Amino acid sequence: MKNILIISPDKKPIKAIQDTLCDYRVTQHEHPNSSNLNQDTSLLIIDLSVLKDAGELILESTRQQIPSFLISTNQIDNIKSLACDAGLSDFLHPPFHRSIILSKIKTHINLAEIIRSYTTKSVLPDTPENDLLAAQDAAILCLASMARVRDHSTGNHILRTQHYVKALAEYLRYHPDYALELDNDETIETFYKTASLHDIGKVGIPDAILQKPGKLDPEEYEIMKKHPMFGFQAISSAERLLARDVRGKAAEFFKIAKQVTLSHHERWDGDGYPQGLKGNNIPIVARLMAVADVYDAIISKRPYKEALKHNTASAIIKSGKGTFFDPNVVDAFLELEDTFDQISYILEDYFPSHGDLSVHSFEELFP
Numbered sequence: 615m616k617n618i619l620i621i622s623p624d625k626k627p628i629k630a631i632q633d634t635l636c637d638y639r640v641t642q643h644e645h646p647n648s649s650n651l652n653q654d655t656s657l658l659i660i661d662l663s664v665l666k667d668a669g670e671l672i673l674e675s676t677r678q679q680i681p682s683f684l685i686s687t688n689q690i691d692n693i694k695s696l697a698c699d700a701g702l703s704d705f706l707h708p709p710f711h712r713s714i715i716l717s718k719i720k721t722h723i724n725l726a727e728i729i730r731s732y733t734t735k736s737v738l739p740d741t742p743e744n745d746l747l748a749a750q751d752a753a754i755l756c757l758a759s760m761a762r763v764r765d766h767s768t769g770n771h772i773l774r775t776q777h778y779v780k781a782l783a784e785y786l787r788y789h790p791d792y793a794l795e796l797d798n799d800e801t802i803e804t805f806y807k808t809a810s811l812h813d814i815g816k817v818g819i820p821d822a823i824l825q826k827p828g829k830l831d832p833e834e835y836e837i838m839k840k841h842p843m844f845g846f847q848a849i850s851s852a853e854r855l856l857a858r859d860v861r862g863k864a865a866e867f868f869k870i871a872k873q874v875t876l877s878h879h880e881r882w883d884g885d886g887y888p889q890g891l892k893g894n895n896i897p898i899v900a901r902l903m904a905v906a907d908v909y910d911a912i913i914s915k916r917p918y919k920e921a922l923k924h925n926t927a928s929a930i931i932k933s934g935k936g937t938f939f940d941p942n943v944v945d946a947f948l949e950l951e952d953t954f955d956q957i958s959y960i961l962e963d964y965f966p967s968h969g970d971l972s973v974h975s976f977e978e979l980f981p
Contacts, residue, residue, distance in 0.1 A: 615637065615638060615639045616638050616639070616656040616657070616723060617638070617639045617640075617641065617654045617655050617656050617657075618635060618638045618639070618640050618641070618655075618656060618657045618658075618659060618719075619640075619641050619642075619643065619650060619651065619655050619657070619658050619659070620640060620641070620642045620643075620659045620660075620661070620685075621642075621643055621644075621645070621646045621650065621658070621659070621660045621661060621664055621668065621671065622642060622644070622660075622661035622663070622664065622685075623644045623645070623661070623663060623664060624661075625642075626687045627659065627661050627685045627687060628640065628642055630685075630687050630708075630710050631685075631706065631710050631715055633712075634710070634712045634715045634716060635715075635719075638656075638719075645664065645667070646660065646664050646667050646668035646670070646671040647670075647671060648670050648671050648673075648674035650671065651671070651674055651675060651678060651680060653678075655675075655678075655680050656680070656681075656723050656726075657680065657681050657682070657683065657719060657722065657723055658671070658675045658680055658681070658682040658683070659682070659683045659684075659685050659706070660672070660682060660683070660684055660685065660702070661685055661686070662684060662685065662686040662690065662693070662696070665684065665696065665700060668700075669700075672700060672701050672702065673701075676701060679726055679729055679730050680726065681703040681704070681722035681723060681725070681726050682701075682702045682703050683697070683702060683703060683704050683705055683706055683718070683719075683722075684696060684697040684700065684702045684704075684705040684706070685705070685706045685707070686705075686706075686707045686708075687707075687708065688707075688708070689707060689708050690707060693705045693707050694952055703722050703956060703960075704718050704722060704952065704953060704956055705952075706718070711949075712788055713784075713785045713786070713787070713788040713789070713946075713949075714785065714949055714950070716784055716788075717781050717782075717784035717785040717950055717953070718781075718950070718953050720780075720781075720784050721777060721780065721781045721784070721953055721957065722953075722956075724777070724780070725777065725957065725960055725961070728773075729960070770961055770962065771910055771914065772810045773961050774906075774910050774957060774958055774961050775809055775810075775812070775903070775906045775907055775910050776806050776807075776809045776810055777806075777957045777961070778902075778905070778906035778909065778910065778954055778957060779805055779806060779809040779899070779902045779903055779906050780802060780805065780806040780809075781950055781953055781954070781957070782902045782905065782906070782943060782946050782947065782950070783796055783801075783802045783805050783806075783902060784802060785946045785949065785950055786898075786902075786942065786943070786946050787802065789942060789946075791942060792898060792942070795898055796898070800863070800866075801866070801870075804863075804866060804867055804870050805870065805874075805899050805902065807867070808867065808870045808871040808873075808874050808899065809874060809899075809902075809903055809906070811845065811849070811871050811874065811875055812845070812874050812875055812878045812903050812907065813841065813845065813875075814844075814845045814848055814849075814875060815840070815841035815842055815843065815844030815845030815846070815847075815848065815875060816841045816844075816845075817844070817848075818840070818841065818844035819837065819838060819840070819841055819844070820837070823837055823838055839879070839887050839888065840888070842875060842876050842877065842878065842879055842887070842888050843876065843888050845875030845876065846872050846875050846876035848875075849868060849871045849872045849875055850872060852868075853868045853872075870897075870899050873897035873899050873900055874897070874899045874900055874903050876888070876889070876900075877889070877891060877896055877897050877900035878900045878903040878904055878907060879904070880892075880896045880900060880904070881904075881937065881938050881939075882896070882901075882936060882937060882938060882939055882940050882941070883936070883937045883938070886938075893940075896940070901939070901940040901943050902943060904938070904939055904940075904943075905931060905939050905940075905943050905944065905947050908930070908931065908934075908938075908939075909927050909931055909947070909954060910958070912926065912927035912930055913927050913958055924951070924954070924955045924958075928947075928948070928951050931944060931947055931948075932944060932948065
């Protein structure tokens, strides 16, 4: 059970979110003090009423790579800027929706764990199960990175889109239309892992098209549109090559991997590719990936443009609600857009990009 430390002189913040945090061990201290933190603290939440006295505590949480949130039990218009100016990771304020709180908390704890393991080179206990999981994860990332390297992209894109997809899935698991499929941590973890494979079909696209530093002509674009099918075929071939029947977790992994590779360019209104799927016929993982991929393409630097601001990306995603994107996924994105911004900022800090050519123009995003 992970530990959350709340700094507040009263019980209001805990009472506001205690039911949501039932799977965490919550400790409260009235006054901010850096000695409150220990190696078991997974998240720090600071009440707005003590923010002005929490500078030393915030610095120590940053040094220990512990994510920190600002919380207010009142609606505060400038809470985002207050959290940002104080060097905090994110914020919580009314209305305290379970889906928002848990998506933010799980996202930031997961990011912190990845960064700590990267900076300290920590390893899991040496057991056969952990060794197998590590080998599987390495194989997935190697396959994903091969496609990204061929089109001059970086692993940063892989990491960002994985975390965007996971944040959206954590939010939507409490939505009645998605709860059946997103009903457990294993499914969401599979969404997270397979998200890295969405563009592996680009290994089948000629270099002259992948590496073209500008807009594709219509003929080139038609060739580029084949990459979802190539990715689907690659995953299907791997599934068939296994020397035994694929069942259980492995079968679920292959199913979702095929869905995300084949369908992440489908559109909610049916005008996407390669199958022209419409609405709920598009697999959920592909609907999440569509938003994640477009958002990341917009905020990424291209040879012919600078990276656009988060607010621009948010407006473009919002404009595609009900046409390009599942309306509920867009609503989830808008609730979590500040967390998306933080994901890109945090991962860029630790895993800097040098360019990304995976999408050649906005016409390719919105043909």
